[in-house]
Amino acid sequence: MDLPRLSFGNVIDGKLQPSAITVTATDPRTQEPLWPIPAASERDLNLAVTAAGTAFQKWSKVSIQERQKAVHGLVKVLEDNREMVGHIVSRETGKSHFMGDLEVEHSLGFLRFNASQDLPDEVVFEDDTVQISTTYVPLGVVGAICPWNFPLILATAKIAAALVTGNCIIVKPSPFTPYSIMKFAELATDILPPGVFQVLNGSNEIGASMTCHPNIQKISFTGSTKTGKIIMKSCAGTLKRITLELGGNDASIVLPDVDVDSVATEVAAGCFFNSGQMCVATKRVYVHERIYDPFLRKFLEAVRALPFTQDPGVPTVLGPVQNKLQYGIVQNIIQDCKQNNYKFALGGSDIQSGQFIAPCVVDNPPDDSLVVQEEQFGPIIPLLKWSSEDELLRRANNTKSGLGACVWAKDLREAKRIGSQIHAGSVWLNSFEKPHPYGYLAGHKESGVGGEWGKQGLLSYCDAQTFHAYKGSKIIKSRH
Ligand code: NAD
Numbered sequence: 466m467d468l469p470r471l472s473f474g475n476v477i478d479g480k481l482q483p484s485a486i487t488v489t490a491t492d493p494r495t496q497e498p499l500w501p502i503p504a505a506s507e508r509d510l511n512l513a514v515t516a517a518g519t520a521f522q523k524w525s526k527v528s529i530q531e532r533q534k535a536v537h538g539l540v541k542v543l544e545d546n547r548e549m550v551g552h553i554v555s556r557e558t559g560k561s562h563f564m565g566d567l568e569v570e571h572s573l574g575f576l577r578f579n580a581s582q583d584l585p586d587e588v589v590f591e592d593d594t595v596q597i598s599t600t601y602v603p604l605g606v607v608g609a610i611c612p613w614n615f616p617l618i619l620a621t622a623k624i625a626a627a628l629v630t631g632n633c634i635i636v637k638p639s640p641f642t643p644y645s646i647m648k649f650a651e652l653a654t655d656i657l658p659p660g661v662f663q664v665l666n667g668s669n670e671i672g673a674s675m676t677c678h679p680n681i682q683k684i685s686f687t688g689s690t691k692t693g694k695i696i697m698k699s700c701a702g703t704l705k706r707i708t709l710e711l712g713g714n715d716a717s718i719v720l721p722d723v724d725v726d727s728v729a730t731e732v733a734a735g736c737f738f739n740s741g742q743m744c745v746a747t748k749r750v751y752v753h754e755r756i757y758d759p760f761l762r763k764f765l766e767a768v769r770a771l772p773f774t775q776d777p778g779v780p781t782v783l784g785p786v787q788n789k790l791q792y793g794i795v796q797n798i799i800q801d802c803k804q805n806n807y808k809f810a811l812g813g814s815d816i817q818s819g820q821f822i823a824p825c826v827v828d829n830p831p832d833d834s835l836v837v838q839e840e841q842f843g844p845i846i847p848l849l850k851w852s853s854e855d856e857l858l859r860r861a862n863n864t865k866s867g868l869g870a871c872v873w874a875k876d877l878r879e880a881k882r883i884g885s886q887i888h889a890g891s892v893w894l895n896s897f898e899k900p901h902p903y904g905y906l907a908g909h910k911e912s913g914v915g916g917e918w919g920k921q922g923l924l925s926y927c928d929a930q931t932f933h934a935y936k937g938s939k940i941i942k943s944r945h
Contacts, residue, residue, distance in 0.1 A: 473502045475509055475666055476650040478516035479659025490641055493559030493785040493820050505665035513663045514680045517606040517633040520660030525603045525631040529583045532629050536580035538656035543573055546652055550645055554617055555777055557642040558787055563780035572621040578902035579625030584923055596934045601927035603631030604706055605682035608675040612688045613639035613787050614742045620646045623685045624662055630926040636664045637672050641788045676700050690911050708915040708925045711908055712840045713868025714748045716861040720874040721753035728873045729763035735897025736846040737824055738782045745869035745898035749837055751857055754850045761848055765811050768824050785820035786843050792820050795843030801835040802827055832860055862888050867909030869898050
């Protein structure tokens with residue numbers, strides 16, 4: 466596949482900066498190198514932090530209306546370049562063009578949402594003598610460390626929230642998918658003052674340096690739980706604010722009174738969207754034993770109907786596993802299922818090429834199997850039978866993760882009653898997991914610390930300042 470002629474640079478202090486070292490990421494479809502890009506050095510990081518610190522002095526004092534206008538400017542620039550950016554997303558992630566375009570569309574949704582937000586002062590108490598109010602003040606320089614599965618959406622959501630609240634932001638994308646966000650930052654130099662939004666293509670080590678940098682005030686991290694724990698430890702040294710959006714093992718729970726045909730099709734979409742490489746993808750499906758067999762039949766039919774092809778022009782939610790590391794994790798889970806003779810209702814043989822793995826469905830494996838216990842983050846899903854509510858809740862909650870869940874029932878109130886007993890930050894009722902800019906995303910248990918998105922997410926980019934304003938001139942006089 467021809468590589469369109471494009472160039473990429475780190476964006477530091479409003480300019481594209483080259484670097485002594487150039488690297489390339491790999492096309493997940495072909496394993497061929499993509500575009501050369503500079504690798505950021507420690508010096509680049511220091512230059513970016515200094516530029517952000519300087520920019521913050523002015524940006525934090527710009528009115529909220531002006532900052533909203535600037536984020537609207539980012540919307541316009543992305544709309545004007547949506548085709549190019551969508552293509553870049555598709556090339557770096559291995560997604561179909563349809564999914565690349567969808568990622569741009571959802572990124573625009575996050576930019577638009579934040580451009581419409583503000584955080585007015587709140588009066589929390591008032592009487593004749595005193596008014597107590599809370600003001601939300603920006604933190605300073607935010608370091609955003611991002612993963613590879615939705616490189617544009619997850620970064621733009623952080624950028625938009627940070628900027629509208631008056632912070633400056635430095636984004637470090639995953640080394641597997643640096644391109645779309647680097648291009649977006651380059652396009653944004655026409656809109657934003659230098660230093661307000663910068664991007665550094667960097668290794669894990671540059672990420673680590675950000676977490677202990679004395680002049681970065683907050684780290685917003687999206688990635689694995691394992692890295693999240695390392696980051697939390699490192700941020701403690703400078704007592705940075707942190708938001709950790711981490712891994713999940715979402716349960717999708719199907720009650721016996723649902724319409725099997727439509728629900729099985731929807732659940733299949735929630736399992737295999739982006740080939741399962743989504744933080745809130747369904748990773749375990751619990752189906753009541755009374756409908757298990759017909760559900761499984763319809764589920765398999767729905768999965769078989771998803772186009773599985775190497776042609777990125779075919780609109781499909783399936784694609785390759787994005788990188789070799791993740792491919793190894795998914796293969797390990799498949800091998801474990803084979804070695805333990807778990808029943809593959811679909812896949813599991815060698816229908817694959819390169820990093821493409823055909824969807825696998827494992828029929829009722831034991832609860833302690835790897836495919837149930839681990840976050841697979843790929844195209845393999847266990848379907849599990851349940852019979853009583855107590856047993857269901859115990860099994861669904863028997864995980865250190867607490868990111869999301871789904872409950873499907875004829876009666877929405879019944880779905881909510883079950884959903885409220887699941888230990889997870891986001892629960893979808895009669896839908897598969899569909900993240901939304903208005904919905905606060907905050908993992909429970911080991912799926913995160915703090916949260917982002919929605920109105921509440923803006924608070925994670927601010928410190929609260931409380932004013933105790935005493936009325937009149939009752940200044941206490943000194944006795945002497
Ligand atoms: P990862 O943790 O391997 O890497 C994420 C980012 O952290 C990358 O930019 C990487 O370079 C950087 N990094 C790695 N080591 C670091 C260190 N010691 N210090 C600082 N930065 C470091 O995760 P990944 O494989 O890119 O992403 C997949 C994971 O992300 C899955 O577990 C998935 O569930 C999770 N995820 C969570 C959400 C959410 O919102 N909760 C969203 C998407 C993905």
